[in-house]
Amino acid sequence: MIWSGTCPDGGSMARLSLTLFGGFQARLEPATPVSIPTRKGQALLAYLALPLGQAHPRDQLAALLWGDLRAEPARNNVRQTLFVLRKGLAAANPVALRLDDETVALEVDVPVFERRVAEGTPDAFAEAGALYRGDLLAGLALNEAPFEEWLLGERERLRELALEALAKLLAHQRRAAPSAAAIQTAVRLLTLDPLQEATHRTLMQLYAGMGRRAAALRQYQVCSDVLERELGVEPETETKGLYQDILRRRGAPRARAESLAPGARPERLARPTAVRLSAAASETPLIGREREKASLGAALEEAWGGRSRVVALLGQAGIGKSRLIAQLAQDAVERGG
Structure with missing residues (x-):
């Protein structure tokens, strides 16, 4: 023995x-x-x-x-x-x-990790999250079926415990004001399970709550990409609604002004052009294009913050480039651009 x-x-x-x-x-x-x-x-x-x-x-x-x-x-x-x-x-x-x-x-x-999860306190959950550095015996592979079956079962069990601990820690952190610690916990959760759409929404809300609207919009794009790549689906209606809500929020004028050079003003679409494009956007609905809309929305947000950039839309004729630009113009007009 x-x-x-x-x-x-x-x-x-x-x-x-x-x-x-x-x-x-x-x-x-x-x-x-x-x-x-x-x-x-x-x-x-x-x-x-x-x-x-x-x-x-x-x-x-x-x-x-x-x-x-x-x-x-x-x-x-x-x-x-x-x-x-x-x-x-x-x-x-x-x-x-x-x-x-x-x-x-x-x-x-x-065993220390398992004890901390069982304790059930926020501090214990935080310690458990720190202990969980990756899958059990990551990188150790043996061509022995009985051992591999045991190892896979233990990996899955411990991964679920880690997800449970981090989810409960995040729920505790969210009850306070948005914080960097809560953002880090949400990122850890998505590293372990990138298909948790509710956690993507939480992270978007945390970014937006801390004034990081561009990061919130980028997170939507990350969510959209992973759902399409892994499951072949679009984000849920609730996620799309959150994205649109964040996209339409006006940033604090003072914060935008401070990010520009003295005396400079952010360039905007000429009003007649913006109105024409916005009218075109209202005539026909835009279906799909979630990734492209998210990418352009993030670029627009950076422009509102004083960080200009050039975005090129490339593709064959008739695939909807003009309609996508019209939608971007409509979003800008609705925000007062």
Whole structure:
């Protein structure tokens, strides 16, 4: 039997720390790296550590990591890998990972992460989010079906816990005024699951609440792109409505003036031209073109802030370039441009 767990001895120890989120890293505290040279050695140590305190028969480990071999060669490989682990962990004394009669004091990030999520406080959620650096054992791939099945299941379970913790942390942060911390949490959530359209809306609202309207408009474009690419759908009506609301908001004149050179004024469409284009926009509805509208809306927002740029619309005749420009002009007129 091979055990992992807490050391019953209360004496001094060199504690072994395992970081399993985002890859595999082993070190003796405070900062001495431990070399586990083989992928199966890393996989075996990680498996023994999750969860701590559980006994594992050697035959089970042999089937997990050397399932394509006969029983005796597989057991020999377990024995050789354990020898490598003993050698690498020799400096840890005493231990909580008991390889037969030997032990190693073990600290693992995954159980700490799970405890923080279970605590359910905002501070605990923040710490859990910091601990979750990426998928469990990211980059560790073995051509062993039993181990891969276990690893994929654990990755999905822990990822869902991370999403739950970050979502609850974001809900707590949103109850206060919009903040950089809330924006960072929303970005983390979308990094883990970019298809959470409600989180895209939350991030747009946070950007807009902090006066970062161009960033809010760009976020809509990011949302639109990922939904079209991954699911082949457009944003929900609620998301489109939020985008239009942010697009039509007037920025503070003083803030725009301060971003310009002294005495300068932002250039706008000539009034007759704007009116003609706006009238053309009202004659026929514009269907689709969500990405293009979002991109042009972001450029218009930057222009309102005093950062001029040139945007070229390219494409074959008859695909709707003039109609798209007319819609942009209508948006500008509605904002007083």
